[in-house]
Amino acid sequence: MSLQQSLSQIYLDANATTPVLPQAADAALAAMKTSFGNPSSSHVTGLRAKQIMMQTRERAQRILGSGEGEVIFTSGATEGIQTGIISALTAARQSMESGKKYCLLYGATEHKAVPESLKHWNHILGIHADVVAIPVDNKGTLDKEFIAQHVGDALMICTMAVNNETGVYQDLSAIEQVIRANNPHVYWMVDCVQALGKTGLNLAQTTIDYAPFSGHKLYAPKGIGFVYIRKSAPFTPFIAGGGQEGGLRSGTENLPGMAALNEIFAIMLGESDFAFTPNEQLHKFRHQLRASLEKAFGNVVFNHDFDNSVPTTLNFAIEGFSSKEIMDLFDAAGIRVSSGSACSSKVTRSFVLDAMGLPVWQSEAAIRMSFGPAMTQSEVDEACQRIEQSAMALGHSCLMSQHHIDDKAPLSGLVQFKVGGSCTWLYVEPSDKSAIVIDPLSEVSSRINTLIECQQLNLVAVIDTHGHADHQSSRNDISDKYLASQTCDHLGWPSNTQSVSVGDSEFEYIEVSNKWLVRIVTPGHTNDSISMALCEPVTDHLDAQYLFCGDTILMGSLGRTNFECSNTADMYHSLRYIDALVSRDTLLCPSHDYNNEFTSSIDAEVARNQLLQQTLDGVINQQQFVNQKDVLDQHIVDESGSEIICGAFVGECQKQKMNEYDSESLARAMQSKHAIKLIDIREPHEYALEHDASFDENVPLTRFVQFINEHKHDKNAEIVLLCRSGSRSYVAAQALIRLGFENVGHLKGGYALY
Helix, strand or coil: CCECCCCCCEECECCCCCCCCHHHHHHHHHHHHCCCCCCCCCCHHHHHHHHHHHHHHHHHHHHHCCCCCEEEEECCHHHHHHHHHHHHHHHHHHCCCCCCCCEEEEECCCCCHHHHHHHHHHHHCCCCCEEEEECECCCCCECHHHHHHHHHHEEEEEEECECCCCCEECCHHHHHHHHHHHCCCCEEEEECCCCCCCCCCCHHHCCCCEEEEEHHHCCCCCCCEEEEECCCCCCCCCCCCCCCHHHCCCCCCCHHHHHHHHHHHHHHCCCCCCCCCCHHHHHHHHHHHHHHHHHHHCCEEECCCHHHECCCEEEEEECCCCHHHHHHHHHHCCEECECCCCCCCCCCCCHHHHHCCCCHHHHHCCEEEECCCCCCHHHHHHHHHHHHHHHHHHHHHCCCHHHCCCCCCCCCEEEEEEECCEEEEEEEECCCCEEEEECCEHHHHHHHHHHHHHHCCEEEEEECCCCCCCCCECHHHHHHHHCCCCCECCCCCECCCEEEEECCEEEEEEEECCEEEEEEECCCCCCCCEEEEEECCCCCCCCEEEEEEECCEECCEECCCCCCCCCHHHHHHHHHHHHHHCCCCCEEEECECCCCCCCECHHHHHCCCHHHHHHHCCCCCHHHHHHHHHHHHCCCCCCCCCCCCCCCECCCCCCCCCEEECHHHHHHHHHHCCCCEEEECCCHHHHHHCCECCCCEECCHHHHHHHHHHHCCCCCCEEEEECCCCHHHHHHHHHHHHCCCCEEEEECCHHHHC
């Protein structure tokens, strides 16, 4: 198996870690091969090792301007942070006055290692001071008035030289004046990890007491760092033992790491044949990258001011796209970036941008693009070309109006859009491009508009399943643009529709090409709740492919009925009504999907929801349902500041067993089982940029429900799913197994390890 395109890597995540420079790697390898002695040993091999350590320290002292201060080698910045904090707090504890209230100050945009360490040692040492964040303004600058008001009662203050997410630098001289004017003796630590190699340092000319550094942020290996300790600052060893580092930090020294650092320091001091790119050129690189982003995506918002940030960082958001979507897109193009901070693999809002008061969407969509001083012009040129190729690839998915392309992936059938736990559904009939939109979210309205225009769809209706309490529907915005002359009710159901009789009931329906969308009145969750069955033209029953059930039936739950507009007894009858009208294997398309299950069926839900099973099978009556449902709704916990949860879950989502392949085991399976269906579930734009020829079918997750419907009568087929990292393929495989597919697997690690 070989990739259709084998793209070289453009690495733009230097603030997370840098590659090891060849010179540094060679020095580390030489130290392991020939200068491997213990620097504490007195024989020749040990003395040679000690010489490397001494030279590295001497160069570090010159770079830092450490004067008579100590430079202690550590395992990295986190150890340096612990060293500074435990030293300061141990000394501060000795001078605390009984009954006085103290605080520990740190910048609100500080790396999490700092406040978490402050809290930890504050508790361990029994100090019990208040740990207080110093606010920042919308440019990320620390509030000096706040410092002035609080530093008098502070035992320690921690600030940052350069922020790891935004590249914003602080005016340390101005901060120092405020600190020392209001508390000459408070201990001050400055996180200088991102400052090394990007800003000038002359620490001995400041009153900074502690400054941690990390090697792997500037082309050295992981596992080596150092910390500066001012001459007059108190010191308590964080690691005690054999007395290495003059008794300041015990443990056999990491000589290969020091040897690598030694080479980096030689470059910084101009004592190497290799030179870093000048700062002026780094600014030009950032300007060039910025111009390419704006040219490619148009609506790019930068989350920091370039006037007060180092030139090696760009933090931006693209309106209408989540950070994960852009990361997936760039990864397919061979561009490595991160979502805000890369210290956690979980993509969440950026606490740094939140602290700066930026809009929520910018925080959630933040992308960090960062490089180091070894960046070259050719790498920047290639990065800019890839950025523009990435944006063009979005045309395959019709996601950018300025990049409509001829070979776009045509829409056919059902498309699911998700924002948090909420869903919007778009159905397209390919014969005449008739389309309907169900439960439109405002966050995806621009994407819907772009799709309608790019695919030249004929919009028939835009309908909500009920009046939503947790979000604002964009139904009116879309309808006003494409269906201005259409009259409809408050949910968007068109007036003057036709009706059909099924049994004793009369149903209104609208035609979507050769399909019917049948309206079913299903009050309960709200008094205006409806469900809609998409089916073949009705004769004597509803042959439904999909049931858009709103919040009546949720995956793993039933819609809550404790709103003022809810009626639990009505829900009982609505559930039984739905069961009588549609097949139990009809795919349910609710307005929420909290656990990434995509779709469900009545069969799948009764298997895990006893209340639903007892209701539909007539085991309990209306009053018993009301009693049990009221108890269930008491377990709903609405997350503060988040969307309202529309149903209490009946139990944990059970993880299903599946076939998990790596590259080798998949190759063996394909040799022995020629009928394996290989499915690439990334979005069309990712697939267009890079895919393996063996995975000859692309089923993006947005169209996964359509795939399930097309294959629900062939659940014995052997299916293997693949995505970028293995996370999407795992979730999708879980959904298939839950719906009864028997031979499902996925490729662990995805393309990342393929």
